[in-house]
Structure formats: structure tokens, C-alpha cells
Amino acid sequence: MLHIAIAGNIGSGKTTLTELLSKHFKLVALYEDVDTNPYLENFYNDMKRWSFNLQIYFLNSRFSQVVNIQKQQLNVIQDRTIYEDAHIFALNLYEMGLMDEIDFKTYRDLFDLMTSFLRPPDLLIYLQADVSTLVKQIQIRGREYETSIRIDYLQSLNEKYENWINNYNLGKKLIINVDNKDLLHNPEDLGVVINLINAELFGLF
Numbered sequence: 001m002l003h004i005a006i007a008g009n010i011g012s013g014k015t016t017l018t019e020l021l022s023k024h025f026k027l028v029a030l031y032e033d034v035d036t037n038p039y040l041e042n043f044y045n046d047m048k049r050w051s052f053n054l055q056i057y058f059l060n061s062r063f064s065q066v067v068n069i070q071k072q073q074l075n076v077i078q079d080r081t082i083y084e085d086a087h088i089f090a091l092n093l094y095e096m097g098l099m100d101e102i103d104f105k106t107y108r109d110l111f112d113l114m115t116s117f118l119r120p121p122d123l124l125i126y127l128q129a130d131v132s133t134l135v136k137q138i139q140i141r142g143r144e145y146e147t148s149i150r151i152d153y154l155q156s157l158n159e160k161y162e163n164w165i166n167n168y169n170l171g172k173k174l175i176i177n178v179d180n181k182d183l184l185h186n187p188e189d190l191g192v193v194i195n196l197i198n199a200e201l202f203g204l205f
Contacts, residue, residue, distance in 0.1 A: 002027065003069055003119075004197070005078040007165070008127030008178075009157050010149065011137035016184050017127065017193070018079040024194060027077040030069075033061045041145040051093045052103040058085050059107070063114045070119060081121065086111040087164045092156050120170035123201055125193075128162075128177045131155050172200055 004027065006014045015031060022029035034040065039057050043050040062082040069076050086108060094104040129137075131154050138146050165175060174196055181189040 001069075001073045002075040002201075003078065003121045004076070004123045004125065005081045005121035006125050006127065007081055007084055007161075009129060009134055009154065009161055010146070011134035011141075011154075012127040012129045013137060013178055013183060014079050014127060017125070018077050020183060020190060021194075021197070022077050025075075025077070025197075027075050029079070030065050030076055031079045033058070044145045044148050047093065047096075047098045051090075051099040052107065055085060055090045055093070055099070055107055056110075058089075059111060059114065063118070066118050078121070081124065082111070082115060082118070083164070083168075083170075084161075088157055088160045092153075092160055096153075096156065122171060123197065124168065124171060124173040125197070126161070126165045126173060126175045128165075128175055128179075129158075130179050131158060133179050134158075174200055 002025075004021065004025075006018050006021075008014045018029050018031065021027065037054075037057060039050050039054040043054045059082065062080070062085060065078065066082060068074070069078075090099065090104060090107050090111075093099040094101070099107075131151060134154050135151070138149065165173065176193055176196070181192075183190045183193065
């Protein structure tokens with residue numbers, strides 16, 4: 001069983017890298033539930049009303065993913081982790097006053113219970129990007145509901161990502177800055193990432 005997870009802010013390129021690495025390493029790709037998520041569009045229109053619902057939905061979805069990984073002993077690459085939900089997104093909503101304290105406590109209690117049953121990824125890859133890069137990528141993919149995402153919201157998420165990844169100690173991790181990389185169209189950029197993964201997992205270059 002090999003479990004690689006891709007972490008990163010909205011628009012950092014997680015889904016693209018997940019797809020590319022799944023093909024290269026012949027891993028099952030597990031993607032974030034975006035297109036069929038019943039709360040996402042409502043959330044971006046009214047964050048305070050839908051923040052708790054959205055976070056519970058994501059928490060359940062990612063917990064189910066990892067349980068399935070462990071039960072079936074799958075070799076997988078996962079687009080976003082359960083840890084980001086709690087340490088980045090739910091915390092950010094709470095600190096911005098968009099999630100009530102009682103809801104945040106309930107959420108964290110559920111998160112702590114769920115993760116006590118889970119095995120962390122063998123390798124966590126964090127895609128680091130400036131807000132300007134995130135905005136550019138969000139505009140390129142053109143999801144209508146993402147047009148209302150505020151710059152200060154992305155910046156706040158970025159700050160929490162940096163704090164979280166610097167303190168992440170559950171297993172091996174790679175931090176890859178993607179500001180000047182085109183992993184989809186430049187084979188050399190992708191090759192650098194693949195070499196770093198091989199070195200981290202297998203000691204190979």
C-alpha cells in the first residue's frame with residue numbers, strides 16, 4: 001500500500017498534479033468532491049450560513065476515502081487531505097467569524113475522533129503558491145462559483161497553510177513552490193517533481 005497526498009490552497013494545481021502523478025506512478029487517483037458537492041455554490045454565496053454544512057460534508061467525504069484506502073490496501077494519490085479541512089479551512093472560517101464557536105468545537109471533536117482511526121499518508125506533497133498565482137489559476141479554470149472568492153480569504157488560507165505545513169510531523173513531506181512552474185505543459189518541471197518524490201520515497205534520483 002502506497003498513499004501519496006497532494007495538499008495546497010484553492011487554485012494551486014492539486015488536481016492537475018494528482019492526475020499526472022497517478023499516470024506516472026500507476027496509482028489510483030482520488031479527487032476532491034467538487035462537481036457533485038451540494039453545498040459548495042451556496043457556501044461561496046453565503047459563507048456564514050453554509051460553512052458548517054460544507055465542512056462536515058468534506059470531512060465525511062475524505063474520511064470515507066481514507067477508510068476505503070486502508071480497507072482495500074490501495075496504492076493511491078489523493079487530491080487534498082482530511083488534515084487541511086480542520087487545520088486550514090474550518091479554522092479559517094471560525095477565525096473569520098463565519099463559523100460559530102459551538103459548531104467549530106463539534107467539528108473539531110469529530111475530526112479528532114475520525115483521524116484517531118486513520119493512518120497518515122506515506123508522503124504529503126504541499127504545493128506552495130503566492131495569491132497572485134492562485135487567482136490566475138482560478139480564473140483560467142473558470143468555475144462560476146469561484147468568481148466570488150475574496151483575495152483576503154485566499155491570503156488567510158495561505159498563511160494557515162504555511163503554519164500547518166511547517167509543523168506537520170505525521171510523516172514524510174515535500175514542499176514544492178509552483179509559482180514559476182508549469183507542471184502540465186513543461187515536462188522538465190514535472191520531471192523535477194517526480195525525481196523529488198522518488199528520492200523521498202525510494203532514495204532514488
